[in-house]
Every structure is written in structure tokens, then in C-alpha cells.
Amino acid sequence: MCIIFVAVEQHKDYPLIIAANRDEFYQRPTQPSHWWDAPETILAGKDLQAGGSWMGVHRNGDIAALTNIRNPAREQTQARSRGELVVNYLSRTISEAQFEQQLSDSREAYNGYNLLYGNVTRLQVYNNHTNHFTPLATGFHGLSNSALNTPWPKVRRGVTRLQEYISSATTLNKDALFNLLQDNTPAAQHELPDTGVPLEWEQRLSSIFIASPEYGTRSSTLLLINHRREVTWIEQEYEHGKKVAQPREFQWKIVQE
Template sequence: MCIVFIALQQHPDYPLIIAANRDEFYARPTQSSHFWPQSPTILAGKDLKAGGSWMGITRSGDIAALTNIRDPSREQPSAGSRGALVADFLTRPRAISDYCRHLRKTVNQYNGYNLLFGNYQQLAVFNSHTQSLQQLAPGFHGLSNARLNTPWPKVTRGTDALANYVKHSNNLYASEIFRLLADDTPALPDQLPDTGVSKAWEQRLSPIFIRTPEYGTRSSTIIMISKDANVDWYEKVFPSQATSARQNVESHHFSWKIQHK
């Protein structure tokens, strides 16, 4: 998962909206979102190489989503798969404070990441580089490959677009949120962050929706949870080397009412 936008308690009908793109190498084998047979309360996609996931939710409203922190100077080739953290939390959901302690104990086992986790009523983001935990306050948030709400052009662009749509719409539609996730506008050269990769790669990675010959946005996912605790999970899966965010798309929709523990 490369970018996540969140609207928390900003619409009277949908107190939680999460919209996210997963960016990955096309060669990495992936299974689209489904209820896992071995853990049937979990809805998530699956990384078929390492067995973890990038984003998921349980029937009782526990949520986890992952973004990598981009810093090549600190990459460890032998580190574990960060997607295991999403699977671990969703398999055995814990209080935010308890799981934060676990994350701090295991932080050296993984390359840099942000983990958004909690339940639909209370979410937090753990940053592994700073080992800090930030509770999400009501409002609009953006998370990419740095800290929460770091004002990279694509983070600001997507957060502002979600805020504008949610604030000015009585009725919300996933199709409109998918539209903002499909924004492939690159950042201007003088606005690019410096994360340790070449300027050419910074430019390729600067849109919300990424397309390069070998790497790009593999899927877009939206979670909309209503005031009545109804969950709608929408997913679009894009083919390798997609020429457009709207061509040859595989779509999935799951809906249910949260089952309280």
C-alpha cells in the first residue's frame, strides 16, 4: 500500500471513509480481496509471495493498512515482510496501546513502515522509523511513504480532493472516490520530495495513481462505514502495465453489518 486517504467523522452518514492505492511491482503474485478461508472473519487481499496483506478489515470492524517508508539507505535485504503485520493484527486484534508495544519490540525485524490500525471507532498510525504512535483525530488525513500528513504533493492533492467531495456532497458514491484515486497528475519537478531515489523515480512515483513499465498501482480500495455500522468494501484491480486506470478493471464489492464482539 502506497497511499491512504482518511475521512474521520466528516460526513453525517459515513463517519469513516478510507480510500487507498496499493503500489507494487507487477511481477509480485497477488490475490485480490476475499474472506480468508483460514481466518474467515478477515477480508483482505493477499501477497502470494510472503503471505501477508497491505490492507484489510474484519467482520467486527478491526482495520489495518500498511504503507512503506521510502528510505533506501536503511533498507535491510533480510528483513521480514511488512505485510505480515496487517495479517497479524487482523488475526488477533488487540487494543491500540497493546499492539503498539508489540510493534516497538519487533520494529527491527522489518524495513520502514507506517501501520494504520485499530477499529472503525478508533484508529492510530505507528511509524517504525520514529517508533511514534499518532491517534487519528477527526478530520481528513493522508498517509504515503513518510509520516502521517507529510505534505507531499500527491498527499495534499488527494486529501484536499476527498475533503472537497465529502464536505459538499449529501450522498456519497464510491465511483467519485475512485476518481480521485485514479488521478495520475505528476508533481512539478521543484515540488518533488527527496527520499533517496533518483529524481527520475521521484517523478514516476509522484502521482496518486502510478504507472511505470514494471511498477505501479495494482489496486484501489475504498472502505465506507455508515453511522449504522454497515461496511461497504469496494476494490478495483488493475492489469499489469495498465494504460489507463479505467481499462480492463476487475471490480469487487462486499457489504455487511459490523458484528460486535
């Protein structure tokens, strides 16, 4: 399902800060973040079942990340894998306008999704249920399993915590950002959204960090880009709610093509 928090032009050193969780069934095979095969231009984790990804970045600074839209009534059993959209954007040889037309033309082939895409100076979200493109304005944003900035409790909580931290942080501390992503506080029952899943599942899915017997947060990712166009990508993996090994960290500088 996933959740993504974004700060656009909110820190003196980092015009873009993205903090995201990937939530998935534990049995689904996954490869952690790595540079994909030659030419090594895409950094992303890989879904080994369908071949796509949930979040990635190109060496040139292009970014793509995906969240599902939770709406069981509209689920298709034969839909295409949404993870291919992240890869399609990062590996495209067509213009962004042409890519956006493809998104619109193919939207019925996929179950519900939001695609966050762009670069450090221009990000937007495409929602295939509404067929709407929303630019991310300067400020703080939260994207879960509904439209951008839908005020679900965990979205409000994460955006508020990110805003409070960044407003007081002279230098960014990755542990503080990971702590935000590891917040397992559930929503009160009266605050739960009604998305069409059983109440038990609404409760399970109501926290930023999810840990249940068969489904939960599989990884947390930080993507930071500073004013010198230096990129930092850090990924922490989890198994059944517990950290796995040390975080994977990648750094490089965006070079204008």
C-alpha cells in the first residue's frame, strides 16, 4: 500500500525531502535497493514477483514513487502490475508530456494508484481513479491510499511530525526521519476511514508503520536532495516489524545532461 511524506522547499539545505514506507505481504519476494542492470542509471528496489518497483530515482534526478488506492469495489483480478509505472517513468525515452498521455490512456488497465513523479524542481501526483494531475506546491504533503493530502489520521500525524522536525532541525538527522516512519501509533476507531475493507484491516492499516502477522512495512526509504544537487538515498528493510541488517545508503551528484 505504502505511504509517502514530502517536504518541498522547507529546509535551508534540502529543497526536497521524501520519507516513505513500502507496505506489502511478507511472502512477496523482493530485492532491496540497488543499481539496476547496465546502464546503471536506476536505483530502486525490485518486486521479484512482477518485476516493477514502488519507488526509485534516476542518476539524472528523476524520481518516481507509487501508492495503491484502497478501493476493493474497483479491484480487477487481471489488472497490470502498477509497479511497472515507476520503471516506465525512470527508463522512458519519450517526453514527460507523452508519458502523461500514456498514463491517462492506460489508466483503466490498472487497479487504483497514485504516481508521484518528477524531479527536485517539479513534482506532481497522478491519480488514475480521478485522471487528475496535481503539482506539489511548496510545503508539506502526505500521500497514502487515497488522494494526495487526504487527511487520514496517519497522513496528518506524519505530515505534522515532519513539519515539526524540519522546522527545528538545523541539520537533518536520518535517525529522526526513520523514527517518524517507524511510528506504529494506530488511529482511534472513530477516526478510521471507510475504504471498503473490514474494520479489523482498517485498524491494522491505520498506523504509519504496519506490523501484522502476514502483512506490514517491508522497508523505509529516505530521499534527500540538497542545493548542490547531491542525492542521498537510504533504505532500511524490515521483516515482521523488525529491522534487517544495516541501512543501505547511496550518494551521488546529479549532473546536467
